[in-house]
Amino acid sequence: MVTGDLLSRARAGDGEAFRELAESHRRELQVHCYRMLGSFQDAEDALQETMLAAWQGIGGFTEERASLRTWLYKIATNRCLNVRRAASRRPAREWDMSQFKAPLPTPRDEAVWLQPFPDALLEGAVDGPRGPEARYEQTEAISLAFVTALQLLPPRQVAVLILRDVLGFHASEVAGMLEVTVESVNSALKRARASLQRRQQSAAGHQPPPAAGSPAEDAIVAMFARAWESADLDALVALLTDDVFIAMPPIPFGYEGRELVARYCASMFGAGRRFDIVPTRANGQPAFGAYLRVPAGIRYATGFYVLTLAGDRICAMTRFEASVLPWFGLPRSLPSR
Numbered sequence: 001m002v003t004g005d006l007l008s009r010a011r012a013g014d015g016e017a018f019r020e021l022a023e024s025h026r027r028e029l030q031v032h033c034y035r036m037l038g039s040f041q042d043a044e045d046a047l048q049e050t051m052l053a054a055w056q057g058i059g060g061f062t063e064e065r066a067s068l069r070t071w072l073y074k075i076a077t078n079r080c081l082n083v084r085r086a087a088s089r090r091p092a093r094e095w096d097m098s099q100f101k102a103p104l105p106t107p108r109d110e111a112v113w114l115q116p117f118p119d120a121l122l123e124g125a126v127d128g129p130r131g132p133e134a135r136y137e138q139t140e141a142i143s144l145a146f147v148t149a150l151q152l153l154p155p156r157q158v159a160v161l162i163l164r165d166v167l168g169f170h171a172s173e174v175a176g177m178l179e180v181t182v183e184s185v186n187s188a189l190k191r192a193r194a195s196l197q198r199r200q201q202s203a204a205g206h207q208p209p210p211a212a213g214s215p216a217e218d219a220i221v222a223m224f225a226r227a228w229e230s231a232d233l234d235a236l237v238a239l240l241t242d243d244v245f246i247a248m249p250p251i252p253f254g255y256e257g258r259e260l261v262a263r264y265c266a267s268m269f270g271a272g273r274r275f276d277i278v279p280t281r282a283n284g285q286p287a288f289g290a291y292l293r294v295p296a297g298i299r300y301a302t303g304f305y306v307l308t309l310a311g312d313r314i315c316a317m318t319r320f321e322a323s324v325l326p327w328f329g330l331p332r333s334l335p336s337r
Contacts, residue, residue, distance in 0.1 A: 007068070010058050018055055025069055026051070027125035029076050031117070031142065035162050036080035038151040040115040040327060046083060050076040066176065070169070074177040077159050084155035095251065103263045105253035111151035112250040116306050116320055117142065118328050119281035126284075131168025139212070141166045144283045144306055144318055148247075149199045156180075157192035164189050206241070207311030212284055220312055221286045225277055228290075231269040237262045241315040248319045261317075275302070276337075280328045282306045289322070289330040299334040301325055 009017035029050060033043035053075050061071055126138035140146060141162075150158050156178065163174045164185070171189075175182045210216035220239065227235035237258060245256040246264060255264045276299060277288040287306045291299040301322040308316035325332060 003068075007061075007063075011061070013059075015055070018058055021068060022051060022054060022072065025072050027121065027123075029072060030121065031125045032073065032076055032162065032167070033080055034117050035141065035147055035150060035166065036077070036158055037083055037113075038111050038115070038147050039113045040117055040324070042083055042113065043117075046076065046079045049079050053079070066173075070173060070177070073163070073167070073169075077163065077177055081155050081159055084158065095253070100253070101267055103255065103260050103267075105248070105251075105255055108245075108247055108252060108254040108256075109152060110148050110247050110249050110252065110254075112252055114144075114148060114151065114249040114318075116144065116282035116287065116304065116318075116324060116327075117147075119284060120329070122284065130166075131170065133164060133170065134168030135165040138166070139284050142284050143308075144285060145200075145308060145316070147283065149196055152199070153192055153195055157188045157195070160185055160188040161192040161196065165193070206315055207313075209285075209309040209311075212281075216312065217286065217309065220309060220314070221279065221307070224286075224307065224314065225279070225288070228277055229275060231274055233262065233266055233269065236265060239314050241310055241313045244313075244315055244317070246317045246319060250321070276334065278330055278334075280330060282328065285309070287328070289325050289328070291334050293337070297336050299336070301330070301332050304328070304330075 003021070006017045006021050010021055026047070030043055030047045033046040033050070034040060037043050037046060050072065054072055057075075061068070066074070122142060126142060130138070136146075150161070153161070159178060160174060163169045163177065164171065169177075171182045171185045174185045178185070210220070223235070224239055226232070227239065240258050240261060242258050243256070244258055244261050245254055246261055247254040255261050274293045276291045276293060278291070279286065279288045281287055282304075283306060285306050285308060287304065289301055290303050290305060292302050293299055303322055304320040304324050306318045306320070307314055308318070322332065
């Protein structure tokens with residue numbers, strides 16, 4: 001069935017025709033919502049709201065004003081802007097520093113709502129159509145560092161930068177989506193680029209990461225896994241850059257520098273604690289679930305880690321709570337060994 005026929009049927013209230021029309025855009029819209037919001041759960045909610053709003057409004061849609069894809073992006077972007085602007089999205093929380101053992105962490109500016117995105121859901125989404133004005137590769141624009149940086153921008157700047165520099169929409173198209181002037185779009189883009197550039201300067205001295213799934217990446221991950229599971233602190237530290245950091249969302253604190261990260265890992269491996277890890281991928285990066293070994297019985301998950309690589313070293317580790325494991329097909333516990 002040609003798209004025109006599907007569109008006619010969808011306008012007439014045919015739900016199956018609408019699903020067939022919209023389904024081909026679902027994955028890329030989900031990734032778009034994630035880039036905007038930095039939270040896998042919030043992106044899921046925004047995607048569902050987008051599809052519902054599109055179904056309710058399909059009767060008035062006309063391709064004379066915009067393509068179906070552009071129209072869906074308009075709906076999704078504005079749903080995400082509503083979430084970003086909600087003052088009650090993530091209320092401020094006081095953290096009791098006495099819960100942390102030495103070494104004490106230092107404040108970091110990552111968004112407390114930051115969550116990882118499963119690579120399994122990127123298939124067919126990051127290779128979608130891009131406009132000629134796109135500046136970022138789709139894989140780079142899903143990296144944890146990029147998504148983290150986006151969360152620090154004002155809502156409209158985030159939307160403009162993603163629509164223009166990641167997806168390559170024309171300024172006039174973005175103006176139409178946001179119902180603002182082209183001049184406003186260009187101004188917001190200029191400010192967003194400047195802010196993002198300032199944040200990325202700290203990583204300017206790093207080598208680029210090895211290609212995903214390459215022998216070079218596999219070698220680093222294998223060495224890390226051996227060091228982590230054997231609690232070989234020297235081998236682990238040898239893999240770290242001097243300016244490595246550990247972030248721990250939703251806790252707005254972390255450890256920065258090889259010495260502090262080494263002390264943190266030493267405290268984690270203290271009292272003879274040992275971990276098993278199960279590898280996966282998140283945000284186009286190596287990741288793993290960590291499970292605490294016990295003398296006998298079930299091994300329970302203690303966290304989920306995403307590694308950021310620079311050349312043949314690790315320049316960052318981001319630890320998430322074990323509640324994210326099901327998104328990656330990982331269990332909350334492993335059977336006894």
